Amino acid sequence: MTLTAPAWAIGDALNSERFHHLYIHLPFCPHKCGYCDFNAYARLDGLMQPYLQALERELGSAAERFSFGPLATVYFGGGTPSLLPGQDLYRLLARIRSLFEIAPRAEITLEANPASTDSQKLAAWREGGVNRLSIGVQGFDPQALAVLERRTDGAQARRTVRLAREAGFANLSLDLIYGVPYQTLESWQETLRQAIDLGPEHLSCYCLTIEPGTLLHRRLQKGQVQAVDSDVAWQFLEKCQSELTGAGYRRYEVSSWSRPGFESKHNQSYWRCRPVYGAGCGAHSYGLWGDSARRWWNWARPQDYISSSGFVEDGEDLDPRKAAAERIMLGLRMVDGLQAPPGFESELDELLAAGLVSRTADRIQPTERGLDLHNQIALAVL
Numbered sequence: 001m002t003l004t005a006p007a008w009a010i011g012d013a014l015n016s017e018r019f020h021h022l023y024i025h026l027p028f029c030p031h032k033c034g035y036c037d038f039n040a041y042a043r044l045d046g047l048m049q050p051y052l053q054a055l056e057r058e059l060g061s062a063a064e065r066f067s068f069g070p071l072a073t074v075y076f077g078g079g080t081p082s083l084l085p086g087q088d089l090y091r092l093l094a095r096i097r098s099l100f101e102i103a104p105r106a107e108i109t110l111e112a113n114p115a116s117t118d119s120q121k122l123a124a125w126r127e128g129g130v131n132r133l134s135i136g137v138q139g140f141d142p143q144a145l146a147v148l149e150r151r152t153d154g155a156q157a158r159r160t161v162r163l164a165r166e167a168g169f170a171n172l173s174l175d176l177i178y179g180v181p182y183q184t185l186e187s188w189q190e191t192l193r194q195a196i197d198l199g200p201e202h203l204s205c206y207c208l209t210i211e212p213g214t215l216l217h218r219r220l221q222k223g224q225v226q227a228v229d230s231d232v233a234w235q236f237l238e239k240c241q242s243e244l245t246g247a248g249y250r251r252y253e254v255s256s257w258s259r260p261g262f263e264s265k266h267n268q269s270y271w272r273c274r275p276v277y278g279a280g281c282g283a284h285s286y287g288l289w290g291d292s293a294r295r296w297w298n299w300a301r302p303q304d305y306i307s308s309s310g311f312v313e314d315g316e317d318l319d320p321r322k323a324a325a326e327r328i329m330l331g332l333r334m335v336d337g338l339q340a341p342p343g344f345e346s347e348l349d350e351l352l353a354a355g356l357v358s359r360t361a362d363r364i365q366p367t368e369r370g371l372d373l374h375n376q377i378a379l380a381v382l
């Protein structure tokens, strides 16, 4: 059966605001980690080549149908993009360059897993134009990594950072997870210190959420693991803030810390509700038509994506009010906040009274408490 795109996806694409940001989803993983609810698949390596062909078809069609400006960011996410053979990623980058103009100082990021990163791949990524790596370290504590069922360890993470520096990467981000069952405050502090010792330009620290449908959730339901108490999770976050700030990093978003000038440009495009074209299975795109927005998403399963005729599964239109509400909600993830759009005075007054935001001239910004309790901001605004 050929899956077809909904009629609305074919309409007025060329009249959208121009896209300057491109996301590419590569869904392959060597195995499925116990906590993972991303659109990622193990044991599907046989689909890699047909998938890459479909991806190139989608990119070719997007370049014809939509208006793209020079790309300011390209982001390869997954899944495990580093699993791809180096020459395949190089070819994909060459195809992107042939279809789109890339801005001179564009940020080109690739998510790399230490277990599938080596010198040859790093050289191919560099040569292809990748200039930023987001390394999925997640932790250095063997017990926490075992609970997450990550098949990497601290030694691999250290080796990856060393090889990446040798290959010339000057912009590295490390992902870490806290609030893992059995993780202690001391082991989390030690993890932060080991991460800081590696000298990354950027760190993303996420609180573990145990999502239904994951292996970890089944283990939780069977009583084989215990979720971390929210008070304890709060202490982990405080530790994060004190250690990273003490080491000279600035928290610029709910879960992101960086050296000045190394804030993730691609992620900021999401938080600022800029148009982002997402290619690949399950990828989401966000386009602007004046004050209105439209979000659409591709078929999630790689097999469906490959065999579909138009790649898109479905989407939704956001009227100006809904689009503005999302802009506030996402903009208040960033310390810099945003210029508040009109029409949300009572919601913003409520947030001011709760101490979750502050107002300076015409800008609205989250307080530290607002960053920590961002879900309350989202509830009030949406």
Ligand code: SF4
Pocket: 028, 029, 030, 031, 032, 033, 035, 036, 037, 038, 040, 078, 079, 080, 113, 136
């Ligand atoms: S490597 Fe990442 S995307 Fe792949 S299964 Fe593990 S958590 Fe999920």
